[in-house]
Structures are given as C-alpha cells and as structure tokens.
Amino acid sequence: MTAAVALFTRDLRLRDNPPLRAAAKTADSVVPLFVRDTGIDAAGYAAPNRMAFLADCLTDLDHGLRERGARLIVRTGEVVEQVCRVAHEADAAEVHVAADVSGFAARREERLRAALESAGRRLCVHDRVVTAVAPGEITPSGKDHMAVFTPYFRRWEDTHRRDPLGAPRRIRAVEGVTSEKVPSRTRTKGVSPGVPEGGESAGRKRFAHWLRSGIDAYEDRHDDLAADATSRLSPHLHFGTLSPAELVARARRQGGPGAEAFVRQLAWRDFHHQVLAARPRTSRDDYRTHHDRWRTGEQARREAEAWRRGRTGYPVVDAAMRQLRHEGWMHNRGRLLVGSFLAKTLYVDWRVGARHFLDHLVDGDIANNQMNWQWMAGTGTDTRPNRVLNPTTQGKKYDPEGRYVRRWVPELADVPKRYVHEPWKLGEEQFAALGYPERLVDLGDGLDRFRHARGK
Numbered sequence: 001m002t003a004a005v006a007l008f009t010r011d012l013r014l015r016d017n018p019p020l021r022a023a024a025k026t027a028d029s030v031v032p033l034f035v036r037d038t039g040i041d042a043a044g045y046a047a048p049n050r051m052a053f054l055a056d057c058l059t060d061l062d063h064g065l066r067e068r069g070a071r072l073i074v075r076t077g078e079v080v081e082q083v084c085r086v087a088h089e090a091d092a093a094e095v096h097v098a099a100d101v102s103g104f105a106a107r108r109e110e111r112l113r114a115a116l117e118s119a120g121r122r123l124c125v126h127d128r129v130v131t132a133v134a135p136g137e138i139t140p141s142g143k144d145h146m147a148v149f150t151p152y153f154r155r156w157e158d159t160h161r162r163d164p165l166g167a168p169r170r171i172r173a174v175e176g177v178t179s180e181k182v183p184s185r186t187r188t189k190g191v192s193p194g195v196p197e198g199g200e201s202a203g204r205k206r207f208a209h210w211l212r213s214g215i216d217a218y219e220d221r222h223d224d225l226a227a228d229a230t231s232r233l234s235p236h237l238h239f240g241t242l243s244p245a246e247l248v249a250r251a252r253r254q255g256g257p258g259a260e261a262f263v264r265q266l267a268w269r270d271f272h273h274q275v276l277a278a279r280p281r282t283s284r285d286d287y288r289t290h291h292d293r294w295r296t297g298e299q300a301r302r303e304a305e306a307w308r309r310g311r312t313g314y315p316v317v318d319a320a321m322r323q324l325r326h327e328g329w330m331h332n333r334g335r336l337l338v339g340s341f342l343a344k345t346l347y348v349d350w351r352v353g354a355r356h357f358l359d360h361l362v363d364g365d366i367a368n369n370q371m372n373w374q375w376m377a378g379t380g381t382d383t384r385p386n387r388v389l390n391p392t393t394q395g396k397k398y399d400p401e402g403r404y405v406r407r408w409v410p411e412l413a414d415v416p417k418r419y420v421h422e423p424w425k426l427g428e429e430q431f432a433a434l435g436y437p438e439r440l441v442d443l444g445d446g447l448d449r450f451r452h453a454r455g456k
C-alpha cells in the first residue's frame, strides 16, 4: 500500500484541485492535511475575519472529504515540522502542494522539499492552482515577469488553459492518522458582523448565482458603489474555495461583455501574483521607488487614525472605510479612493494603509493587497503613478444619488442629494447639527503637497 499527503494551503476545495487529484491518483491512500501554521499568527497575518472564513472553509472541506470516505486532518504548529511528522506517520512517499507566490510560500516550499528529501520523500508542487496562469508562464525574453498589464493581458488571453478537473469520487484515507478538532467560526473573537460564509459549497452557490444574475450587467455596473454589482468572490479566490481556472472557463463559456470584463479582472489577479512571485520583496519595498519621504509624526498619525475610523470628513472615503470595518470587505472603487486619499492626499505611507486592510479584509491577500496599494500609491505598476483621485468628484460620479454614503454614514442619512458629497456646503449651523467631522485637509492643499513631494 502506498500513501501520499495532499497538503491544502490556499486551495481549500475538492473540485479542480490538482494536488489532491494527483495524490489520489498516484497513491493507494491519501492524508488530506491542513496545517494551522503558527508562523502566520506570529507574523500578524491571522486577522479574525479571515480566521472565521477559514474555519468555515475547513469545516466544509471536512464534510466533503467525509462524503468521499476520508476526512480532513488538521494539525497546528510549524508547517514543515508538522507535514514531515504526518508524512512519517502515514509513511507517505510524496507530499502534493500548490505552488504559491509570496516570499513566505517560496521559503516554505524550499524548506519542505529539503526536509522531505532528507527523509527519502518527495515534494510535488503543482502550478495553476492558486492562479489561472502560472507566474513565469508569460515572460518577455530576458525578463522574469511583465510589468505592464495590457500586454500581459494580451498574452494571458492567448495562453492555453487546462480543463477544470472534477472532484475525486472516493478518497481512500490512511488509517490511524489523528487530527485536531476542525476549527469553528463561533470560537473566533473580534469578527466583523458582515463577514460572509466561507467554504466551497458557499462559494459555488455564490458563483452559480453570479453567473445567473450578476455577470451580464458587470461591465456596466461594476463601478456603481451603491449597486453592489460585483461578484464578491474575492474571499473564495483568496482561500481557493473556487478555482480561478474554473471561473475563467465557465465565464468564457457563458460569454458576453460582462463575462469578458469579469475575466479581465481575474487576469489582473494573475498579473499581480506574477509580479510578487518575481519580486517577493515588494510585499514591503516599493516596486518603483520615488524616494518618498512619507509624512510621519503626530499629525500624520492622527490623520491616519481618522482615515481608519472613517472620520476624514469626505463622505465617500468614510463610507468605504466603515464598510470595511463592518463587512471585512470593500468595493473596488472604494479601495481605489481610500488608497489615493491616504497615500496621496494625506501623503501617508502606503504600508500603513495596506496593513489596516490586511487587519480587516476577508480577502486580504499579500499579492493583491500590496500590489494594488503600490499601484494606487504610484510606487507600483501604474503607468500614471502621479494620478490623484478627487473623492468629491468620484463620489458624485460613482454614487450619484448618495445611496452608498447614506448606507454607511448615518450622520448623512437625511442630507439632500445635492449636499451628500459636500455636506460642508450646507452652512455652518446645519453642518454642525449633523455631528459629522470637519474635513481633515483641503483637497487642493493635499494635491499641492503631493505634487511638490514628487517633484511634479
């Protein structure tokens, strides 16, 4: 009897899961393993919103495995040590795992390979699991990644994609490997009230609903803040309860401009992943530095805190920041606006904002978060790095009725449409009666400071 370990990381699904399929195919019996890596807690990345969603994912995965004759083995500790221990207990010849892109994942892979090989076992790493197209698959000659999205996307579209795999029908489990209790959401403290349900079953339901009644309108409505007309699949993509390759294939099959626009966003996801894979230090360091001397000191700290709390005095910025706290999620247009406001208007280091996002986002993801923050701060791959978004004009454009602002900023619930993005124009007395904060900064002053800092 041969045995293999299928190590789940950011691929918490049974369908279209190449490491699981390969483990089940090459060995007589399988240990489906998830390690609660204490290194992630120690690095401060175990945000409660993601831990709650993760608990749902593991519970659902365990159910699915039990239906197929196995169950999820959960262990807590240092990941390499735990995997080696389980491989030894199961006498597994191979460990199958998905390739991933961060520096953390690269180091994990290297250490795991060395430790397994020294015990006479083999690590098998599978591409195109976390992304639809693997990092490094599309590279101009002599380069290790592509730095501009449009040409990347053209090549991405031409890249042959594999057909999505079904879930294994039966999985024969290795006998006698013990598991900790699968974590439960109810035991997670400090979770935002609006965090959605995690797990492959919930993800598939959401995706089916999206194909039926969301995707066709996506191209026209994705920027409408109040309409909430995006897929909200990002947490499922982050934890891999849905496969990006399958999403691309099924959206393409459905066809139409909405589906094409949606697929383009999935390509953005792959794009950022390939940048991080080639430049892992850009999770902290500027991708293209402007030698910014970001504001620090007491006033900048106070302003960053007002931004975190959704009390900047700019309604659409505050609405988005409050949505983040309540739901652990924020609309993409909101993310762009609050990112520009922090990094450019307030001229506070993008890392301060990225950290706050990672503390709250259910989809908080090193590749997507850090690369998008850098894009917005103009230190990343944006070809117009000094663009500054004006929250008032953007608010009027993407929330013309003020419905998004009223939903998240109760102080402005009864303000007429004319003033909802500029409540300070109501007049002193009426404005004071709202109990809504004064503007932190004049937009013109913020713009001048930023341009001066960037030498523009």
Ligand SMILES: Cc1cc2nc3c(=O)[nH]c(=O)nc-3n(C[C@H](O)[C@H](O)[C@H](O)COP(=O)(O)OP(=O)(O)OC[C@H]3O[C@@H](n4cnc5c(N)ncnc54)[C@H](O)[C@@H]3O)c2cc1C
Binding pocket: 222, 230, 231, 232, 233, 234, 235, 237, 238, 262, 265, 266, 268, 269, 270, 272, 330, 331, 332, 333, 335, 336, 339, 357, 361, 363, 364, 365, 366, 368, 369, 370, 372, 373, 376
């Ligand atoms: C400052 C900032 C920080 C961000 N942080 C994250 C993050 O931590 N995790 C994350 O998944 N996304 C992040 N994004 C990208 C984007 O805002 C979210 O992916 C999107 O809002 C998720 O909502 P949705 O699933 O409804 O997206 P949809 O519009 O339905 O798009 C479908 C999918 O495409 C991908 N996608 C969409 N836009 C982008 C993008 N700009 N970059 C990369 N992938 C994209 C996502 O996986 C998304 O689920 C960030 C954007 C900005 C500007």
